[in-house]
Every structure is written in structure tokens, then in C-alpha cells.
Amino acid sequence: MNGYPLSDFLKARPEVERLKAYSAPLEGRRNLLRLDFNENTIGPSPKVVEAIRSFPADHIAIYPEYDGLREALIANLSSSPAGLTSALTPAHVGVFNGVDAAIHAVLQAYGASGDTLLTTSPTFGYYAPCAGMQGMVIEAVPHELPGFVFPLEEIRTALLRTPRILMLCNPNNPTGTRLAADQVLELARQAQETLVVVDELYEAFTGDSVLPSVDFEAFPNLLVLRSLAKTAGLAGLRIGFALGHPDLVDRVGRVTGPYDVNILAVTAAMEALKDQDYTNSYVREVLRARNWIVSEMTHMRIKHHVDGGNYLLVWPRRSVEAVEAELRAAGILVRSMSGKPQINGSLRISIGTTEQMQRFWKAYVAIDSEL
Numbered sequence: 001m002n003g004y005p006l007s008d009f010l011k012a013r014p015e016v017e018r019l020k021a022y023s024a025p026l027e028g029r030r031n032l033l034r035l036d037f038n039e040n041t042i043g044p045s046p047k048v049v050e051a052i053r054s055f056p057a058d059h060i061a062i063y064p065e066y067d068g069l070r071e072a073l074i075a076n077l078s079s080s081p082a083g084l085t086s087a088l089t090p091a092h093v094g095v096f097n098g099v100d101a102a103i104h105a106v107l108q109a110y111g112a113s114g115d116t117l118l119t120t121s122p123t124f125g126y127y128a129p130c131a132g133m134q135g136m137v138i139e140a141v142p143h144e145l146p147g148f149v150f151p152l153e154e155i156r157t158a159l160l161r162t163p164r165i166l167m168l169c170n171p172n173n174p175t176g177t178r179l180a181a182d183q184v185l186e187l188a189r190q191a192q193e194t195l196v197v198v199d200e201l202y203e204a205f206t207g208d209s210v211l212p213s214v215d216f217e218a219f220p221n222l223l224v225l226r227s228l229a230k231t232a233g234l235a236g237l238r239i240g241f242a243l244g245h246p247d248l249v250d251r252v253g254r255v256t257g258p259y260d261v262n263i264l265a266v267t268a269a270m271e272a273l274k275d276q277d278y279t280n281s282y283v284r285e286v287l288r289a290r291n292w293i294v295s296e297m298t299h300m301r302i303k304h305h306v307d308g309g310n311y312l313l314v315w316p317r318r319s320v321e322a323v324e325a326e327l328r329a330a331g332i333l334v335r336s337m338s339g340k341p342q343i344n345g346s347l348r349i350s351i352g353t354t355e356q357m358q359r360f361w362k363a364y365v366a367i368d369s370e371l
């Protein structure tokens with residue numbers, strides 16, 4: 001049968017034609033020790049699980065309601081030991097289908113074709129495709145070696161060219177690079193014509209957040225991203241937040257659908273935000289496990305790098321592919337950093353509980369057999 005000449009019609013915008021679908025090795029991970037996506041490795045608070053189990057069936061048929069969620073986040077942040085210097089209102093908080101969706105929305109709302117996204121390299125892999133689909137130009141400044149130090153002077157110089165957006169991952173995934181909160185604020189003050197987005201997904205593990213000290217009236221160009229995925233264990237439900245000046249949050253919200261965040265995610269988030277003790281105790285356990293694994297690696301002179309976040313980098317003596325595959329065969333997932341600038345040849349290991357890290361370490365030592 002002669003078909004229509006659809007091929008040209010099927011082509012998307014040129015920016016989309018240049019993209020590759022973002023792919024992460026997400027399948028077949030159940031029942032394994034998952035040290036590959038920096039997720040919470042033990043699951044959410046029992047109160048979250050109970051709220052989902054007892055969720056009324058008829059409410060599934062209703063579009064979600066978001067009343068009280070923004071207030072619950074603000075109450076949670078205000079009651080943290082660091083607190084908040086200036087009061088936040090619900091208008092300061094945007095709710096998204098994970099921080100990924102927030103990143104997408106920010107770039108959709110603010111990134112026009114030809115605008116520059118300034119960031120560091122290597123960094124979280126989803127910034128580039130979101131910028132790419134807008135036709136933005138990406139300027140990625142390498143971290144300073146040794147130690148993957150934040151390239152402060154180079155970023156300052158690049159800001160003089162007024163990029164549209166500066167994306168800071170703090171601490172940076174995957175190098176753990178940390179930037180003190182007052183340095184973030186200083187960059188935002190310097191670059192008042194640039195939108196400064198701080199992705200604080202892993203701040204709970206290191207405490208460099210700008211939220212306790214920022215007044216968004218004084219920093220209307222600053223947007224802070226937070227998620228319940230990595231600490232509270234809600235990665236599978238997808239919920240994230242963007243905090244900033246109400247005018248900024250309003251604009252980022254304009255490019256999302258009215259019901260993009262589902263009602264189970266909202267229900268779970270409300271419970272997780274109320275049960276901060278559970279999250280705190282998980283974070284404390286991860287930090288204990290981190291100390292343990294780092295001291296083992298140091299003791300055995302294994303090349304590694306650790307800084308902020310619930311992850312570290314390790315350079316196996318054998319090939320990364322072989323070690324990754326053999327760990328998988330032993331039931332343990334880690335993430336190869338092959339092909340990434342500066343860290344090619346390393347594995348990123350997420351940090352779970354001490355018991356989980358002991359299991360990982362036993363397998364790793366046996367597999368990287370020259371030890």
C-alpha cells in the first residue's frame with residue numbers, strides 16, 4: 001500500500017531532532033541492593049505507607065487537591081534546626097512532578113533559543129537535555145582538579161556575560177562538590193540579570209542550603225529546588241518543590257499542567273513532611289555508613305572521592321565495566337561514570353545503611369581482586 005510521505009511531517013522541532021531520549025538504566029532493579037541512583041535505600045516512613053494503604057478508593061477518581069501541601073512544606077522548613085530567616089508563604093512554593101519536572105519547567109519558562117545555560121561539568125545529566133530542547137547554548141565549566149573544587153572564579157567571569165540561567169547543583173551530583181550558602185547568594189547578587197537555580201536535592205546530607213538565610217525579596221533571581229525523593233524515600237511517587245520569589249514561582253508554574261502531581265504523591269508528601277524524625281534518622285544512618293565506608297577505603301588505599309551528598313566515587317583497579325557487571329551478578333547495583341569528563345573510569349556508589357555498605361564492601365573487595 002502506498003503510504004503518505006510522512007517522514008518530514010513526523011520530524012519534531014529541530015531542537016528535538018537533535019536530542020536523544022534521556023535514558024537511565026532503570027529496569028530490573030527490584031530485589032537488588034540499589035546503590036546506583038542515590039535513592040533512599042530503606043523506604044519511606046511507615047506513616048507514609050499507612051496513608052497510601054488506607055487511601056480511599058473513591059478519591060482515586062477525583063482530580064488531586066493541593067491545599068495544605070505548600071503550608072506543610074513551609075512548616076517543615078520552619079521547624080528545622082536552621083529554620084527560616086524570612087517568612088515564606090504558599091506563593092513562594094511551586095509543586096512539581098519531581099525536581100526533574102521543575103528543572104524542565106524552569107528551562108521551558110526562561111530558556112529561549114540561543115540563550116546560555118551556565119553550569120559546571122560533570123553535573124546532573126538532566127540539565128543538558130532540558131536546555132537542549134529549548135535550543136539553549138550550554139556553557140559547562142569544569143570543576144577544578146584535584147578535588148573537583150567549584151570553579152568560582154571562572155563562574156564569576158562567565159556571569160559577566162549575563163547568561164540567562166546559572167544552574168548550580170549543590171552538592172553536585174556526581175562529584176559532591178559543595179558551595180557555601182553565602183557564596184551562592186553572592187553569585188546571585190553579582191548576577192542580578194541571570195536566573196540562578198540551586199538544585200539542593202542532596203543538601204540534607206551536608207547542610208549547605210541557602211533556604212535558612214535567603215530573603216527572596218532581596219534575591220528575586222534565585223530559585224531553590226528541593227525533593228522528597230532521596231531523603232524521605234518518595235522517588236517512585238514523584239514530587240519536588242521549587243522555592244523562590246512569588247513572581248518567579250508563578251511563571252515557572254505557568255508551563256505545567258493543572259494536575260501534574262498525583263494525589264498519592266501529595267498524600268505521601270504530607271505524611272513525610274510531618275514525620276521529619278524518620279527522615280532525620282535515615283540521614284544520620286547514611287552519614288554513619290559514609291564514615292565507615294570512607295575509612296575502609298582510606299585504610300585499604302582505594303582511590304576514591306567523597307564530599308557532599310549520599311554518594312561517592314571510586315576508581316576500581318580492574319575495568320569499570322567488569323566490576324559493575326560482577327557487582328550486579330552479586331546483587332548490587334552501582335553506576336558507571338564511563339564517558340563523563342574528569343571522572344571517566346570511576347563508579348558512583350550511593351550510600352545506604354551501614355549494613356548495606358558492609359555488604360557492598362565485602363563484594364567489592366572480592367571482585368576488584370588485585371586488592
Ligand SMILES: Cc1ncc(COP(=O)(O)O)c(C=O)c1O
Pocket residue numbers: 037038097098099100101124169173199201227228229235239240
Ligand atoms: C541533582 C539532581 N537533581 C534532580 C534529580 C531528580 O530528582 P527527582 O527525583 O525529585 O525528580 C536528581 C535525581 O537523581 C538529581 O540527582
